[in-house]
Amino acid sequence: MTMLRPTELAPVPGAQEMLVNLGPQHPATHGVLKVVLGIDGERVTRAVPHIGFLHRNHEKIEESRTYHQVIPYLDRMDYVSGLQNELPFCLAVEELAGIEVPERAKYLRTALFELNRIISHLVWIGTYMLDLGAITPFLYAFRDREAALDIVERTTGGRMLPNYFTFGGVRRDINPRFWQELTGFVDYLEGVLPEYEALTVEAPVFRARTVGIGVLPPAMAINHGISGPMLRASGVAHDLRKDQPYDAYPWLDFEVITRREGDSWARSKLRCQELYQSIDLIRQCARKAPRTGPYLGKGRLKIEAGRQRYRAVEASRGQLGVYLYSDGGPGPYRSKHRSPSFTNLQVLPDLFVGQRFSDVIAILGSMDIVLGEVDR
């Protein structure tokens, strides 16, 4: 598709470079990302990422849809964690149109949001281990993910593309055993997570491959807009669930997890710790959520012309935001989706250059990108 530019063909002075394509097709599910690497011996001297292979033109399509019709398109962005994509748009519209969200709906949304974080992190750990050669954690992670996806499917109707959040709450009521199933699942997961960690993150071979690899300095991370586990693993305690809380997060009790090292191992360990945190948050939701009450708030979906809003949430990959501009019509005039993987991918050349050729896969896996939301 995109050819090499003259800037890419220009040889780096002093190096004998071989250009290698980390081609659009990957064995592991990052998606379709092409990175042109210049390799001098064992070291990477140049890395240029090419994206756009999965560009589906969401933003133009959404301009000719009504607000409700936009929500199914949002699931397709980060297809690994479906429900998380719908939330910033719903929040932005609710804040602009002044729609109230009832308390029960807030707890429901938060619980499902955290469940999708668990789902997304399980995919990440499976595919990252598959990149590095361990084939078993992939199947364990997906087996446990089946239980979580069953819960999501019973509640929303879809495993991957749920289309469940809406303006003012959720679309349908839950089944009576929802909270019970959810707590059962997190109890089971908490039992097997130490085994996962011992098999993956704490394994000596994995540590040998990721400790000290791909260190991201915190100043560079902040300046480049990195968010999510990549930012927090570099020591910056920024979590939108705490800093700009939404839904039921003001009522939940948790702390922002950070790590100081900033290398690939720190990011991996942080995601494992976030799994524990999500389990704890789901338990709190199950305890505190009201069992009766409306699941959909009342409010007229009318946004005046010229109103605009940027609203972001803390998705599993980072800050997922929507910039919404309305012209008073039935749908958004412009909805720009700020996806965490798109912004996190910008530092890829900075992380790759100077590293060994074999570490490239380890760094790319620890960045946890999903091309659906990079390209939209």
Added chain:
Amino acid sequence: MVPQDRPALRSIPIPKDRRYQPRHVGYSALKRFTVRELLSYGLLFFALAALLVTIYSLLPWLIKQVPAFVVGGELSGWGQVVYGVLAAILGFTVVAVAALILILMLRKYLALVQNRYGPLHYGPAGAFQTVADAIKLLVKEDFTPGKADRLVFTLAPLIVFVSALLLLTVIPFAPGWVLADTSVGLLIIIAAGTIGAYGVLLAGWSSDNKFGLLGGLRATAQLISYEIPLALSLLTVAVWVGSLNLSAIVEAQRMWWTALPLVISLLVYLIASLAEIKMVPFDLPEAESELVAGFNTEYSGMRFGFFFVAEFGELFLLPAIAVTLFFGGYHQPLAGWWDFAEVLRGWGGFGEFLANLYGLFWFLLKTALLSWLVMWLRATLPRFRDDQLMELCWKVLIPLSLVGLVVAVVLRLVFK
């Protein structure tokens, strides 16, 4: 042609209610791996191996039936040639069958660990899956890249394959059942490994593909580096026993297995043999999910099949060498005190044959256990980066193997 005129196709029977039900032999893979399945696979392989080795032992008698090949009661020149050729074909069959069964066992074992079914459809419990894979590889297009060096491209898999099979010739499967009972068996093992590394290098270079070249160079570096601790641990055993002849080494382990005094060398050998097989955690040269696809990128069809069978043949043969050198070969444990084989031999001519089968059974059991250990590592560990691999070899294994050598010398001086 009306439908009833058409001949009925022999197809895979689909259950009447059309819901997918895996056709397996009455067990559930979600339960533990049943003893029945293990026993059936083991017995199958043992029966095949016994059959082949029986044929091998009957070969001299068979050839002597043809008068042209007999000179004075012994095999003549041509007779020996025929004997050699037939024995080599038999050896190849043994290794090929072993490789086929090991491929299947690896897939079933990985499936067991990963909580899923393995191959299920072809044969009882999927036993003929590898045969189906082999047929698939055979009917693929024989493709050579345009600018590849044709001769070398064709030769490279053959070199790797033959060098893997060379290891077979010196391993004693049972008392007296060695293809080539030379006095330098250990050296042949080391030499065969080295020739295999050469074949890998040629494969990577002749592909005219920079990924293949990179993979081939890395693989060769890994292989020749790990030759050194491998050879040192083998020589340690030779020092301890005092002979390079593998049959003599096995006989010397009648009472105590070599593994007991030479633990360090055993560990070094096991790790180095993992690197020689290019098995996880040392499978960077052939890793699919790394950037380069490895030295066998451009190989397809049966050429790739040669690499594949060579790798799994080595998966059988290198643990077999470990068994021969460290774990007593075909002896039962503590054969010095009471040996059932002696009981069998007391029964005369046929008893001799039964005693050999008994030895073969122990040999295969121990090899299977070691192969299972290797497969267990494959299921569990991620792979090393190549510089960590080299570091492990040069900074850890070689010093350890030297330490083991010193230990062996000291122990031999003390105890013998």
Added chain:
Amino acid sequence: MSETTLDDQVRKLALGVETVYHAQSPAAYRRLGERLYGAGYDFPQCLSGVDMEYGLRAVVNLRRLRDQAEVTLWLDVAYEAPQVPTLCDLWGGLEWHEREAYDLVGLHFSGHPDHRRILLEDDWTIHPLQRRYDTGGYLIPEWRPKPWPEAADSDQAPVEAAEAVTPKEAETGPSELSQLKSLSAAFAAKLQAQGITSLKALAELSDEALAPLATAIGLKSAAAVAKWREQARQLREGA
């Protein structure tokens, strides 16, 4: 952010609890970006390109991690001159956002180190997120750009619209040009700097001089200058 002195070309809008800056010219946009960076807004959240149907708009959302303050900054440019100064030397995280804005909406970021398309292929000639194209990328034949909104017609009432008074005007008093409706003193000063000091000169402006004049004095489109030319002509004829 020092709320006291604002650039003469920035209007701070009151939109509820948000802080929104509407830069009036590319230079002001750049100056404000630098000032925000100096004020501690270190986390770039988003840069969006919007097609406003009278022109293009670049919207930047920034955040200060210290106290979680958010600020929005936008700049309107004309279709004919969609040049926007880049902010990605201040915040590296805007680099790909600017590339995407160029790719999809058509904003050109002057000074961008790697100014090329990111999502679409390189041989695309159009910028499909503009309103003149439909969802399939085909030109809508009956689409016409809307007129530029006047400052008075704008939907938000400005909190402050500080106007600078040039020294020359302070001495001589308001010029003849100040008779023109909705011509601020700042623009009058700029017109005078360009050599147009009287109604006559403005009325006799030729068509070719319009567009470069508009950019020279920092206006968004030549249409505004044409309007003033028309007013000047009417005033002279009336006078």
